[in-house]
Amino acid sequence: MQKLVLTEEQQMLKDAAQGLFGEQAPVSQLRKLRDEKDPLGYVPEFWNHAVELGLAGTLVPESHGGSEFGHVGMGQVMEEGGRTLAASPLFASGVLGACALILAGNDSQKEILNGIADGSHLTALAIDETGRHQPLRVATKAEAQGDGFVLNGSKTFVVDGHIANTLIVSARTSGGERDESGITLFLVDPKAEGVTVERTIFPDGRNYAKVTLDNVAVGADAVLGEKDQGSAPLQKLLDIGSAHLAAELLGLSSEAFDRTVAYMKERKQFGVYISSFQALQHRAAHMWSELEQVKSMVLKAFMALDAGDEQASMLASAAKAKASQVAELVTNEGVQLHGGMGMTDEYDIGLFMKRARPVQLLLGDFRYHADRVAGLKGF
């Protein structure tokens, strides 16, 4: 069995990513993007550096200009990006876009992978229609018309929707609103007639959009994968996405925790450092213990995905569930243990909480994934 440790190459990638995010995308960068209501939502110079390092193509096959380095590798990048709350198209394009095309794309669709690897082509996955993630609940309709389809419906919580060159949309070509079969994935040009993309603002200052499709005509070549058979590749894609979000949660939780422990060692009350209080020490020790469990689960989920292990779905859901739960714990405790300072915008600790919640919800929160783990385990 594969050892639960990073290889030398994976560790090198992690170190390189840590250096890049630390120098080129520190927390102050996100703060600035937020304060200036930056229209792009990321810093192109930083994205170019990330692309030069090959990060955008980490999952892309070599034949399409990527490094095909695997999920363990990309997971290290996601984790390090989580530590500095780095805003970039890495997740929506480098993870979701790349894997959607790898899983379901035909040869000509896969050409987009070259653009993903060189950072020039951005994608966004548009699947959710309600506040809570339920990927099989698809009311958006795609009706056959001529050689192609006409799409009607609306999508919400679409990461990078307003900057994407291609939208990956789930729509129903047959079946009832919650049926597993009858879902088809489409590649949609956001500039096509009838597509409205409206940026929506969330507490983390990152890119989300609401996408409305009003009689949008697409050709037969817009179908990604098989008609009516979209839920299988979509579910695989969501496993992958969930594992990478778990890695981001691990990174941001670890950083919030480190900052909290550091604060406990510098804050004095009653004439002593608050780190000397056992009531607080035990809370910190509990969080550390929980973070260690998350670390193991995230790494194992990636290894299972890379190996095509049959347990991969269960492990990815377990990792996302636990990472969400622990992120909630650590960011809440982080604010609490910073006391009044934790409530100020000036201190960064609140930013970690405000990033954690949307990531927890994205592709399913603790409850969604705990339910899925139970289902996959047969109870």
Add this chain to the structure above:
Amino acid sequence: MTDLDTFRQETRAWLEENCPQSMRSPMKSDKDVCWGGRNFKFQSEDQRLWLERMADKGWTAPDWPTEYGGGGLSREQHKVLLEEMARIQARPPLNSFGIWMIGPAILKFGSEALKQQHLPPIVRGEIRWCQGYSEPGAGSDLAGLQARAEDKGDHFIVNGQKIWTSYADKADWMFALVRTNPDVKKQEGISLVLFDMETPGVSTRPIKLISGESPFCETFLDDVRVEKDQVVGEVDKGWTIAKYLLTHERSMIGNMGSTAAGQKTLAELAVDAVGLEDGKLADPMLRTEIASWAIDSIGYELTAERAKDQAKSGQGVGNVSAMLKLAGTELNKRRYELLVAAYGSEGLLWEGDDRPAGALPQEWLRTKGNSIEGGTSEVQLNIIAKNILGLG
């Protein structure tokens, strides 16, 4: 074929020939456990034979050196042996605090004479050991122990009381922490000594627990003579060995978080007890709690695995055993609470031969000790806070 493959083949053949059929099924209760010792009554001739044959190979202590009766197996061979035993569901030939606890300490810290004297009888299951650590006034504050060993030239005279001594009433020898110097910092005046439980002045009294069972004793030491050559390591330097043994004990108790191979999972047991509705556990709130437990259990097992892999790769995180002890025992307690909930009132049937959940009430109550023995959960949190996070 590699040497390891050859070893596997030979081991498989040997086990096939030598493991009695009746020893090839999971143990049903504590009564099936072979503890060995002077007064041990074997359950069956097979049980005796199985111990004898394994002990002859040194495979009751597979990784100990052959010169002390051990199997001399490498880490990889040891793993193969365990796998091959698991393959035929072979029972452990011997459960022994000698093999788990004092043996490794003697191997690491003891004199050559102590090794020669004590290790071979441990391997053969002839001498059963118990651990004299806690005292009525020294639980979490173990280093505050008071059992006094007075220097009488060639021997010590020990006076004091030990508590929570597992199976002291059935053990042949005790390894005990005693105070050899009361005038220095508490950690610096402790020694680890060995003595026969038949020595005059040693007496034991079982403690009845909330489960109704009595696996632990009080042990009274009144003018007990301990020879000086029975000190493990140096006099007054016993705390180092005690800490080594506590770490060892923590990792053993922490293992409780895992579901052993062949054992039904919590979810499977809950399905047996509650049933399924539309493929889901029929009680939705219970299902949620069990799912949450299952996720935590995956996290625990993977962390234990990762800790081992890291140690092998030389990236070991120190004090990780404190975290595993904490997480593993808390999980085990939750597991039993959920089991009781799943069986409902039938799970609390205290007596009778026809109980759906067997001795669940007693097992459930026993788990409450998991987060107390071997260092409480609170002590583990202290260790993490101080040694890993540097909080103080």
